[in-house]
Amino acid sequence: MSRKSNEFAPEAYIDESTSFDSFHLDPRLLQAIKNSGLKNPTLIQSDAIPLALEKKRDIIAKASTGSGKTLAYLIPVIQTILGYKNSRDSDNQENETLGIIMVPTRDLAQQVSSVLEKTIMYCSRDINYLNVSSDMSNSVLSTLLLQHPEIIVATPGRLKDLLETKIDAISLENLKFLVIDEVDLVLTFGYQDDLSRIAEYLPLKKNLQTFLMSATLNDDIQELKEKFCRAPAILKFQDDEANNDQTKLVQYYVKTNEFDKFLLCYVIFKLGLIKGKSIIFVNNIDRGYRLKLVLEQFGIKSCILNSELPSNSRQHIVEQFNKNIYNLLIATDDTEYIKDEEHDVEGTNGDENDTTETNTNETKTEETTETKSKKNINKKDKEYGVSRGVDFKNVACVLNFDLPTTAKSYVHRIGRTARAGRSGTAISFVVPLKDFGKHKPSMCPTAKRDEKIFTRIIKQQQKLGLEILPYAFDPKQIEGFRYRMEDGFRAVTQVAVREARIKELKQELLTSEKLKRHFEENPKELESLRHDRELHPARIQQHLKRVPDYLLPETARKSGNKKIGFVPFRNPKKGGRNNNKRGKVSKRRTGKSDPLKNFK
Numbered sequence: 001m002s003r004k005s006n007e008f009a010p011e012a013y014i015d016e017s018t019s020f021d022s023f024h025l026d027p028r029l030l031q032a033i034k035n036s037g038l039k040n041p042t043l044i045q046s047d048a049i050p051l052a053l054e055k056k057r058d059i060i061a062k063a064s065t066g067s068g069k070t071l072a073y074l075i076p077v078i079q080t081i082l083g084y085k086n087s088r089d090s091d092n093q094e095n096e097t098l099g100i101i102m103v104p105t106r107d108l109a110q111q112v113s114s115v116l117e118k119t120i121m122y123c124s125r126d127i128n129y130l131n132v133s134s135d136m137s138n139s140v141l142s143t144l145l146l147q148h149p150e151i152i153v154a155t156p157g158r159l160k161d162l163l164e165t166k167i168d169a170i171s172l173e174n175l176k177f178l179v180i181d182e183v184d185l186v187l188t189f190g191y192q193d194d195l196s197r198i199a200e201y202l203p204l205k206k207n208l209q210t211f212l213m214s215a216t217l218n219d220d221i222q223e224l225k226e227k228f229c230r231a232p233a234i235l236k237f238q239d240d241e242a243n244n245d246q247t248k249l250v251q252y253y254v255k256t257n258e259f260d261k262f263l264l265c266y267v268i269f270k271l272g273l274i275k276g277k278s279i280i281f282v283n284n285i286d287r288g289y290r291l292k293l294v295l296e297q298f299g300i301k302s303c304i305l306n307s308e309l310p311s312n313s314r315q316h317i318v319e320q321f322n323k324n325i326y327n328l329l330i331a332t333d334d335t336e337y338i339k340d341e342e343h344d345v346e347g348t349n350g351d352e353n354d355t356t357e358t359n360t361n362e363t364k365t366e367e368t369t370e371t372k373s374k375k376n377i378n379k380k381d382k383e384y385g386v387s388r389g390v391d392f393k394n395v396a397c398v399l400n401f402d403l404p405t406t407a408k409s410y411v412h413r414i415g416r417t418a419r420a421g422r423s424g425t426a427i428s429f430v431v432p433l434k435d436f437g438k439h440k441p442s443m444c445p446t447a448k449r450d451e452k453i454f455t456r457i458i459k460q461q462q463k464l465g466l467e468i469l470p471y472a473f474d475p476k477q478i479e480g481f482r483y484r485m486e487d488g489f490r491a492v493t494q495v496a497v498r499e500a501r502i503k504e505l506k507q508e509l510l511t512s513e514k515l516k517r518h519f520e521e522n523p524k525e526l527e528s529l530r531h532d533r534e535l536h537p538a539r540i541q542q543h544l545k546r547v548p549d550y551l552l553p554e555t556a557r558k559s560g561n562k563k564i565g566f567v568p569f570r571n572p573k574k575g576g577r578n579n580n581k582r583g584k585v586s587k588r589r590t591g592k593s594d595p596l597k598n599f600k
Contacts, residue, residue: 085126130153287444
């Protein structure tokens, strides 16, 4: 079996020993697959599809994001629905919901819906789908549900609410498929109770084929296996590929104070020390906008991704980032879903007892700050997730501007890079406890525990045979940029951050409407819609966007090895008296020239 990368499944390995034709699929489904440019299935698809179609087995599969898991369950679901409809009397057919796909976040729901739409391109008359987690009014949703779409895509929380409030609109009596994608993340998000409630509405197991797809398999999934599956086939893929990806990931850390995070970020991206696309993770929304505004001072473009933005805009940002339209993405990693997992973090020692209480107090402080700063701003989307599941492509570097609050979250973040056999870099800023809180404007509450979390991260990576190295740079060369950063940072006040946040949200709300209406009919115009527009703080300083030669190391100066020498902050006025008296201070004239005595 030969393995190689595929343009359309960049993180998977292709099984060239078989083809989609061998699955005996409906011609319309086969045409859609070929139209997407796919010639051979991936490993998970070549194993899962025959088991699901021929042997009607439930499937539990472990494979990494981008390995082809989505089509591995969509193809059997669509093929079986088409066969079921063809076998019925076409004159008496009524639409009925035959499949449910559950995912942990709205972003993933949209991602799955996009793949589903392309896959049913030539059979859309027989199969309709509805993403009930997308932004739509209740009246529109009720109307669409009454049409009984064959496939429903939803988050567990959203589906549970609909089953409890719109019982007449949703009928699961003839349900044939249940898919739970990214199962580990569904459980991490705390959807266990919702899944238990949903199970009460499902038909008997013997009439239901189940797919549980995950990037990891653990003991928590065993409970779901007993609840939803019957004699499932368990497939595990890409353990060796994942290890190969880990060896191509180089991890660095920088111990620095809170203000110098901004300084290092400026130098790294202004001087192009990182080639390719980068994701910067921050721990709260205001923090992301502050960093964006500071970088704008120096002409560094970036776009924002957080739970506050409309889901359509978030999806578009991810798509444009994957198309290389943006090189720098500032993502807010909402870590609420892992705050209760501290006891699961490996490598904890004597500080375990005081961890929960400290974390709870800091969490309350952070949430209070967030609440005060969002009085006139929309609430965050609770079903948003960016550090896991979302398929970012060709990411060269992950920069943990704010260290995550658990070691598990760290693994999720750095997993966005060094994939599909490509190399990648992860850089983490760590604030020592002695430096915490010394610079209030740049302070992040979660940084108080950076040293403890970083110790756990090191132990965790050592167990995997990996090492986190100190990021080597010359501090003397960085110092030359400090006064410019201080000047730029002062312009980004809390008021400027608040105004930028409101401005961005208004822009994205308008963008979201355009994405839903106008741009559906004019896809080419969509490319002109950008998310990295400058938000501008109150004070705009154009001179900061240029890096003068004297700040650069000698080897990087345009003037070669020529030393610049002293550069005055103020030049003598042109045509002034002091042009010929440099270094001298003229005395004030007195007596006859006193202007007050000659004033009339």
